[in-house]
Amino acid sequence: MPTIVSVFGVEPIRIGGTETFARELSTQLAGLGWDSVLCFLDEPPMEVRRFLDLPNVTIEVLHDSINVSWKSAKGLASILRRYRPEILHLHFTGFLGVYPWVARLCSVKRVFFTDQTSRPAGYVLHRASLWKRGLVRVINLPLTKVSCVSDYGYRCMTSLGVLPDDRYEMIYNSVDLSRVCPSAERAAKARRRYSIPEDRTVVAQVSWIIPEKGILELVEAARLVLQKNEKVQFVFVGEGSFREQYAKDAVAMGLGDHVTWTGLVQDPFGDGVYDLADIVCQVSNWEEVFGWVIAEAMAYGKPIIGTNVGGIPELVADQKSGFIVERGDSAAMADKILKLVENPELRKKMGRLGTEAARTRFDLHANVKRLVELYGVGGNDNSRHGG
Structure with a gap:
């Protein structure tokens, strides 16, 4: 079966927003005939593991993925070689790192990044310097799309000028209303x-x-x-x-x-x-x-x-x-x-x-459906900026 690998730079210690997102994504992927590999910083406790226990789900541990270390890059490469996914999606891993290139070297066709970054108090939107824009474009050349979780996040990212605006999408974080x-x-x-x-x-x-x-x-x-x-x-x-x-x-x-x-x-x-x-x-x-x-x-x-x-x-x-x-x-x-x-x-x-x-x-089912369409899985692949 085709596979998506999702890397979450968080510990799955409770049934919160990240965990409900991971479950809903995996559920929708199952309906489309896809497997879902969920990578966390650590093993989830039993209650969370039971919550994520779906027939198409495999849970992996990728230590230190949030810091994008050499060790974590090697760990990601090992996971990508094992599952050979069509898509890699990065969450809570930082915008600047080698993961997109690791994916490219492992023949992953599409790479997505979700920006969940809260900025320091008083952060002012600004355009990045010329050299930084050039560096970021090279680092993130393999990225297919950057997903922002609010209009505020979208404005923060697009104001930097490091990637063309059409590489960004806004899809709100959501709640499992069920x-x-x-x-x-x-x-x-x-x-x-x-x-x-x-x-x-x-x-x-x-x-x-x-x-x-x-x-x-x-x-x-x-x-x-x-x-x-x-x-x-x-x-x-x-x-x-x-x-x-x-x-x-x-x-x-x-x-x-x-x-x-x-x-x-x-x-x-x-x-x-x-x-x-x-x-x-x-x-x-x-x-x-x-x-x-x-x-x-x-x-x-x-x-x-x-x-x-x-x-x-x-x-x-x-x-x-x-x-x-x-x-x-x-x-x-x-x-x-x-x-x-x-x-x-x-x-x-x-x-x-x-x-x-x-x-x-903030309907999780509807917003994950939009993300799946953005992946180009089971729906149209037309991107749009909206909520």
Whole structure:
């Protein structure tokens, strides 16, 4: 059978956006008679492996693929020689590297790259220098297409001028809507699991617990909110190197049992994270190229509070499906949280608008179908820029 090899420079530690994308892609490829080889940085845990277990799927480990080392290049070459794919698709591996040329030397016909890069805070769109444009064109000569996951990402890439505009495509990251099944029972179980009183409105942020995600700013917003309304619980879902320090900071602020740190949740949908949340925040400091958690929360009908960075304003319609605040502005975050806490009808209204947007723009099945057509597999191969 013809084969596509997908390289993901991430560890498949939970059933998140990358893993649901990999499963949907493999499912659609199976229907077209193609095999799917999924390469991750490490072996997936059993729950994730079961989720990805399809008849046409093979899982491989490609250590250090995110850093494009000599060792990882040799590892990729070995995988390509073993499976002899028609197509190689690179995700989370960096735009500058030898992988496209490794694919060319292994007779891979088409090579795709998806840009999932969030830029540093304050990043300004710019045109690359002449020598850099020339170097990048040589390095990426074997690339068939670059897929961008937001209009923001598309503008960042095309502004560099390193490749012709017709080599870029925009297809949003997406949500598996078939897994979005709101459940009061799951919400109640999650509330009991984390010992959250029934009378508290839950404000959640699902992300890595690192400075780039604005965690400390949201903890400060929690302090301001709780000064005015003690019937609120802040839940931080995720793991990260700063989790212990931020938890200590919350205690030092006197927030006590009003802040919950769940650690890693392997399946946020199945474990009721979005069922539990009344309000979802994504208050990043860096320029998020896309907010997967935002799209997931919108699909669940939750109002969003996001920062005015990167692609987040594309996802959240300010004053409609949520609120946009400036990066680092804890007072503004607190103000919007209180508005939503005190107005359940506003939460419902914004949630409905978010759900409509998610179903229109972030439907995983529809957007993966577009990607498969871009591959030239089982559909027309006409590229277009759109969402």
